[in-house]
Amino acid sequence: MSVNPDHNLQTSATDSSGAKLPRHVAFIMDGNGRWATARGLPRTEGHRQGLEALRKVIRHAGKVGIDVITIYSFSSENWSRPEAEVSFLMGLLRRFVQRDLSELHEANVKIRIIGGRRDLEPGILKLLKEAEDLTRNNSGLELVVAFNYGARDEILRAAQALAQKVADGVFNPEDVTEDALSGELDTSGLPDPDLIIRTSGEMRLSNFLLWQAAYSEFYFCDLLWPDFDEAAFDQALDCFGARERRYGGVSAKTF
Ligand code: IPE
Numbered sequence: 001m002s003v004n005p006d007h008n009l010q011t012s013a014t015d016s017s018g019a020k021l022p023r024h025v026a027f028i029m030d031g032n033g034r035w036a037t038a039r040g041l042p043r044t045e046g047h048r049q050g051l052e053a054l055r056k057v058i059r060h061a062g063k064v065g066i067d068v069i070t071i072y073s074f075s076s077e078n079w080s081r082p083e084a085e086v087s088f089l090m091g092l093l094r095r096f097v098q099r100d101l102s103e104l105h106e107a108n109v110k111i112r113i114i115g116g117r118r119d120l121e122p123g124i125l126k127l128l129k130e131a132e133d134l135t136r137n138n139s140g141l142e143l144v145v146a147f148n149y150g151a152r153d154e155i156l157r158a159a160q161a162l163a164q165k166v167a168d169g170v171f172n173p174e175d176v177t178e179d180a181l182s183g184e185l186d187t188s189g190l191p192d193p194d195l196i197i198r199t200s201g202e203m204r205l206s207n208f209l210l211w212q213a214a215y216s217e218f219y220f221c222d223l224l225w226p227d228f229d230e231a232a233f234d235q236a237l238d239c240f241g242a243r244e245r246r247y248g249g250v251s252a253k254t255f
Pocket residue numbers: 029030031032033034035073074075078089200
């Protein structure tokens with residue numbers, strides 16, 4: 001896989017045609033199972049094909065000049081799936097890191113993992129740490145992988161960290177501000193997602209980035225994730241370019 005290595009984090013908010021470009025795009029990669037079932041294949045085959053779609057998306061994001069992409073790869077609720085599917089997904093993560101990590105590193109991609117780490121198997125933890133450590137100083141596309149991620153769990157952990165600071169006397173209750181809470185989230189330091197894309201026709205967040213999505217634009221498409229490609233990505237970006245973000249204000253057009 002090749003990603004544009006010269007991608008600059010300080011890129012402007014427009015593409016070469018002058019259209020507004022999101023700085024951070026988050027993906028809820030949904031529909032792998034249905035893709036496979038529709039073809040009479042086991043659900044795991046959908047996950048395998050989904051990884052191909054992900055490779056396309058990472059490459060394309062680097063090419064068009066997006067700063068950050070977040071991918072929902074495994075939710076804190078996905079452990080409730082059949083054991084065989086969960087273990088296949090863990091194997092896929094392992095293979096992704098083993099096969100793609102060096103290439104992502106060469107492409108100057110910086111990897112960050114978000115999600116709970118406490119009960120993860122040591123082998124998986126080591127893999128995640130290796131991906132982050134190797135790419136820590138890269139300055140290109142930032143790839144945020146939401147693994148064992150649940151937004152309520154993330155917010156709870158942040159609230160507990162702040163409560164601990166108050167209990168220790170390091171913080172007063174009034175120091176618990178939006179910035180202080182944001183700073184304790186796994187996404188600390190990242191810009192909020194400008195655009196959240198969910199495939200497969202489902203229109204919900206499924207416990208993804210609940211805090212960070214306060215002013216995100218949403219894009220839902222019927223394509224199943226393994227069918228999502230560069231053209232579909234461009235369509236979502238075009239749609240974003242035509243949106244007007246008001247943040248509670250009034251339209252510039254009304255003046
Ligand atoms: C998304 O596809 C991948 C993960 C949640 C890991 P699904 O596996 O949810 O596919 P559907 O929604 O059952 O079709």
